[in-house]
Amino acid sequence: MRMGWLSLLLLLVSTLTSKLTWALETPTGSDLSILTRELLESARNPEFLDWLRRVRRRIHQNPELSFDEYETSRLIRSELDLLGIKYAWPIAKTGLVASIGSGLQPWFGLRADMDALPIQELVDWEYKSKNNGKMHACGHDAHVTMLLGAAKLLQSKSHELKGTVKLVFQPGEEGLAGAYHMIQEGALDNFQAIFGLHVAPDMLTGTIGSRPGPMLAGSGRFSVIIEGKGGHAANPHVAIDPVLAASSAILALQQILSRETDPLEARVVTIGFVEGGQALNVISQTVRFGGTFRSMTSEGLSYLQKRIKEVIQMQASVHRCNATVDFMEEKMRHYPATVNDEATYKHGKRVGEFLLGEQNVHLYPPWMAAEDFSFYSKKMPAAFFMIGIKNETLTSDKPLHSPRFVLDEGVLPIGAAFHAAVAISFLDNHVKEIH
């Protein structure tokens, strides 16, 4: 190859400039900036983007409820097969854990949840839910797709990975503690840390947010039956009225928050349903009601649980009724609070800043919603990030769990690149500590 003096000069100048950049930035900083740019460009490549959209729409059209995600799981496995990625399956019924990299430590986890909600979709669009009464109204279709996107990005770099990335696709996030069951089956043993994303309709597409320490609440549910003695409405003295007992109990429950909780501590008790009686002139035999209680700490959660039971039983007894309070812990295991590990959070934040710019990485306020990612955060260092999907043009600002929930699919390549960049750089930073 013939090289003129001009080319030689250009080569010299470019070498000097790149040396200068290296000197100005820390090596990891420079690596991260190259890595994040490259990953985002790949994921936004029209073909890649089109694949992401198609995958997400297929999942959106076929939503499946908790522990029934058989088709979703099958779709994930067939995409992993096409990419040549190995996985362990089944775990906790429909779950799976895929592995990319050397197989050696460190092992870093990335997580997506697969289940939909028992909600009838009210958005009219081409890829609307085909399953009556079921809808991906919490964005888990996007979570799965972003993780599959990360799988594709990571697989193209599998020989460069300094350890192993474990992709956790779990069932049953919506109340049934799928994460707990994944852990029980040993699927997350020996992970060094784990990272998860959740779409956020209150943040613009292209932004992310999280916080160190407690981020989401611990949560439990309860269901109550108050037993009285039915009778004619005109003869209250020969009946025992459970409606009055239930009313007193429900009012008294709120005083646990106003009188027994430090005003600076966040706790919630919400009664979500009340059901009793049918006629206007009959005293009902029973009343049923139930709800949820939440706290940012496990002490707070167990205090609420103890007092909810006492207050309901004693209020029932004041009104000569009997109460059974069921915390349904077998079926609906209580979720602990989601607490972000400081170092893992900082790592995610730094990667996010390179990926999206510092101005697009926010401190997310603590929120009383609950997430079973918390079971992972109890087991190992973990960080959970919210990723924006709000776009005025698309009106994708409807709250999570709304039948009108809309996703800005522009989030898919961002989430895929974010996942992949967090994992690759985690392995780069940790491999030295392990060996």
Ligand SMILES: *[C@@H]1O[C@H](CO)[C@@H](O)[C@H](O)[C@H]1NC(C)=O
């Ligand atoms: C409450 O339970 C006690 C003990 O089992 C029973 O004797 C009583 O009849 C019950 N009261 C009501 C209103 O069901």
Ligand SMILES: *[C@@H]1O[C@H](CO)[C@@H](O)[C@H](O)[C@H]1NC(C)=O
């Ligand atoms: C919002 O969505 C429109 C339509 O898809 C797109 O052209 C635009 O770039 C999006 N805006 C942002 C901030 O992502």
